[in-house]
Amino acid sequence: MYKIIMLPNLVYIEKLYRSFCDNPDSVDPTWRSFFHGMELGADFKSDSTSSIELLIRAYQLFGHLKARINLFEEPQEIEQLKLENYGLSASDLSKTFATSGVLDQETASLKEILSALETRYCQSVGYELFGEHAEEMAQMIKTMPFLQVDEQKRILHELNRAEMFENFLHMKYTGQKRFSLEGGEALIPMMLELLFSGSDQGVSAAVIGMAHRGRLNVLANVLGKPYASIYAEFDPEYVPQEGDGSGDVKYHKGYDASIKAPSGKEIALRLAANPSHLEAVNPVVEGFAYGLQQASDHKSVLPILIHGDAAVAGQGIVYETMQLSNIEGYATGGTIHIVINNQIGFTALPKESRSTRYCTDIAKAFDSPVIHVNGEDPDSCVQAVRLAMAFRQTFGCDVFIDLNCYRKYGHNEGDEPAFTQPVMYEKIKAQEKLRISYRNALISKGVLSEAEAQGMEESFKSELEAALHEVEKLKVGREYQCPVPEDKPYPDTGIEKSLLIDLGKKALSYPDSVHIQPKVKRILDERAKMLVDAPVDWGMAEILAYASILNEGHPIRISGQDSIRGTFSHRHAGITDSKTQERYIPLQHISDARFQIYNSPLSEYAVLLFEYGYSLTQPNGLNIWEAQFGDFANGAQIAIDQFIATSEQKWREIAPLTLLLPHGYEGQGPEHSSARIERFLQLASNHSMIICNNSNTAQVFHLLRSHIHSAERRPLIIFTPKALLRYGPSLSNLDAFCSGSYQKVIDDSSAQNPKRLIFCSGKVYYDLLEAREGTDIALVRIEQLYPFPYADIKALLAKYKGVKQVYWVQEEHQNMGAWAHVHFSLSGLCDIRYFGRPKSASPAAGFPTLHQRELKTFLKEALS
Structure with missing residues (x-):
């Protein structure tokens, strides 16, 4: 019965079964066989209890379609949630039914049951629950506690920091790229709640991967990177510090930190460095988390991946990484995925970015639960991550949170989004700032006073201003120097x-x-x-x-x-x-x-x-x-x-x-x-x-x-x-393993009074050795190609200083292999000629006969 009502067309099963009872030949043979074989008729409830159970399951499966999660779209009537599909109608609203666990009491009116279902599944949060733990997850949703007053004040504090930090950067460093989080500021209280609730459930370390959008905000307001350090990187006179390397843009850099949860527990954090190649950091985070887990366990180290809506749907690396999630040697006990879904790519609309309803639909392939949440409802956002953390720790699964929000500016602050999304950006311009709307809601509920709210803002504004005075100190530092490889022999690595x-x-x-x-x-x-x-x-x-x-x-x-x-x-x-x-x-x-x-x-x-x-x-x-x-x-x-x-x-x-x-x-x-x-x-x-x-x-x-x-x-x-x-x-022979070390270059001990010196590398040495006649050609193998072994090569050239012909021979084509590198490296030491396959677009011949002919040709030329 459970597997049947998990099917997407469950709303029609009761009708289908009734048709079967009236006339078995009226239904598809597959269903006919199923109803007969499973003897479903003996157990199928056609009474009111069955109707309510199917209605509840329909809300669990399809309630997300009606949920108010999208700022730019009004929810639609959903066919699967209509009462008539379950033998119910408006005339039944006052009738009493068994609640089947939806409410604490055993019975309630249909109106009360519907209200509970609408509240749970069709407001600011929508759920897609899959797999064997779906029913248990549904029960966990039911028991999620409401937020306390002190938690709501903390959310406001975090929203203030998120939005005011972005606005401060916008005013002080006008026009500079920062990939603002504005429109998705709820991410900051979500991240902190995720870490704090994780800490309460045994998490002692978290590894975070994310792209550019909102990264500076996460660095500042989650990991605690000093504001002055971030300001300094906007300054055109900033001198890279020794620890910076040759540098990368400020929204690519990684960061390690430790923060303290309200419980007093320390949480070690790492934001992984990443390139502009979207989602490439995902498996890096998983590998790093797996490495940390070797010294602890899955539950104590939490991987967190923050995606963009276009990237999570469009980049194949997302699927490749998800495929590792349940494989021995790669599984990390579940990853929390938060999608900053601002419903736009660079300029592309969702319909241009994917073929699925949701950007998170990849989760369905892995039975990973998805929580869709309206980014304009901070309380629901925080409860969503709290629930996600509980799912992860309880079931060891990946969990996706689809944070439906918007992007205040274009792809970057210098881009004009109204060129391609004029209607959307008219709505965005009219949108009230989230921290203001949330603040006003808390004041109206009596959670805090106007003066208290104003004090919170003034305090943080002073903190931002004070950090500006620290920037000058960061302009003085030691610049990074690229390492120079040491050209010295390897140490002895033999074993007794x-x-x-x-x-x-x-x-x-x-x-x-x-x-x-x-x-x-x-x-x-x-x-x-x-x-x-x-x-x-x-x-x-x-x-x-x-x-x-x-x-x-x-x-x-x-x-x-x-x-x-x-x-x-x-x-x-x-x-x-x-x-x-x-x-x-x-x-x-x-x-x-x-x-x-x-x-x-x-x-x-x-x-x-x-x-x-x-x-x-x-x-x-x-x-x-x-x-x-x-x-x-x-x-x-x-x-x-x-x-x-x-x-x-x-x-x-x-x-x-x-x-x-x-x-x-x-x-x-x-x-x-x-x-x-x-x-x-x-x-x-x-x-x-x-x-x-x-x-x-x-x-x-x-x-x-x-x-x-x-x-x-x-x-x-x-x-x-x-x-x-x-x-x-x-x-x-085994003796060669018992003493000695790695040889960057191997000389030809058999050559006697050579007239020609041939450098080569790898397998082609044996082709040359087999084809060589006599001992007047020295075959020298360059085993380490980089760093180039200049000291060894100079010593050999001195040894063979009477040799006038110096060749490089390779089996690869001339525009491939090591030739260009060797030619450049030896250019100041000797004149060297190339012998090998000629230039080619394809790396190798597809016919064995052609392969052999090419090999014989360049060997003959090199040795003749």
Whole structure:
């Protein structure tokens, strides 16, 4: 019965059933079968009680359509709420019915029941409740307490601060962009109530993500950033402070703070830095919150995302992030989403921005409750977030709050909105300020006096004025200096052999109770031989690096598509029981340090930014995101461009994240060949990241260990091989793991009196090695592409100073790969010629025959 009345067409079910009773053939065969099979006729209530129950459920499902949540639209009559659909009419209004829990008393008149339903579901708040907890949520709505007088005074105080702060900026810094919150000022008391009620329910930290609209107001009036600091950033003579980096606009910057709830409890807050790319910050917030939760639990750390109406409906990253919400390794126990729904994009209307009724309709895909609220009713706004917090803490779900409001100005303060929305902005001009209307309402109710209200305003105005005098002090500071990479050798990262063997054995062991698939057992047996005398392949090199890092107490997290097994069946970090399907992960039993590895959803953008956010909380851990193929990393190009490559310089935020990007030309076509080395090298500057393309297994072992032990841990980009994973010449013996360090450049020890010096990187080295005849050509591998290893290169050029021919050879096309970067880097050191594939729009040939012909051509040219 419950599932039936959850259906959108529940209002017609009673009619449908009556038709079935009169003539079973008159209804659709599906319904006929249902009524027969479930024997609904035995339980279906056709009396007045059934009518009232269906009416109540209709209000729960459709009351939001009638609710007065939109400032610019009058509510319409809703077909599903008409009494006649339930066998009722106006003549029944005075009759008594069972209330079915709508009222505290057991019976009441239909008029009283309707009044209760209208008040609860059709006033300033509308509800959309989905999923298995919908009935429980409906009960929680019923029991929500009214606000107390002191709470209403606090709301007025917060509205004063929100609106007067915006007006002060408007008067003092006329014409400057600030992306005013005016029209949506209710967000400030909502945010504070969310944090305070969360604190009462166990929240000790909150991570907030939001775009530009209202951000300065949230910084000032929620996180408590000093007004003087905000004013200073409007001043044209402002000197960036050392902590600012090279800077970003003031409505992108992050902020960390701690505020005290009325209960006296401290709440740690973080407003995540973000770019102009709307909603990109969402998975960063989730990853950061997840990282904090590792030391506590879901209920104590609250992710909050503040959206715009056009962005939450239009940006695909919203769905990608929501998809993480219930997946192991990514779930954060529920996020509170507040949509500042000013019913306009930049200039686009809702009908131009989405195909759905509400901007929050994405919530339906995840059974997330939605609370629609009128932004002109501050009491309802505060109660909405209080309820949302209770939903989150009780059910561990995401909750959406659709704050229906308006935008006083254009997209920014210099934009004219009346060009495209003249009717809307005529109404907005006539709209009374929210703090004034709320103040007057409280005065008329006797909650406070006129003098008390005036005193609140004067006090805050003085506070704003006083902060102006502090601005001059902030103009003197030390400017940020971009870091200069140190060109020095990596430290020794070898592991004593007996310890390494012991760790290797642990990393390959599993309980006798695990039923292992024969082929997997063979792989593990082969790896065991690598601990004795067989060369170590790439998968085992990784496993040994992870085991040694765990043994030293550093946590590890690896995430990516199919990362547990590995796209190329090379890792096998987890052993799946062939009978129970349960997974055993040997690396989780190396030490007390946490080892996590997850197969991620089929998303690059959200998952990479989740890992970025997570890595910010794990300065001593190894955090890895792996692309299925490096070619697909550009599905997360915004993450790479706006966060990984630039966050340190813009925001002084360093994420020690490692990217593993499979790369290599093997004739697999344009989508399975290139991780776009050239793009990462173009982005690299000011020591923003480390970029490596390794050619043997000892190198990847030492590189991962070097990264975890580096004093300055920046993003590490590793182009990993495919064809080399089990290729004999690229496999190192175990002794190479026991001593030494990562080599930025690997010289050619076999060259004798060379006449030609060839620099290369990655897999192409082995193509050259196989094709080379004689020893008069030196093949030198540049393993670290950025920061460029000038000291090592200069030493080699001095060693080979008699060589007149210096070449760069790569398998990528001339306008791709590392050529442009290497050419520029060596321009002052030597003359160097290019050999490789010619320029191309497509990254790789789609035909194996063409691939082979290209390879043979440039190898012949380079070696002849």
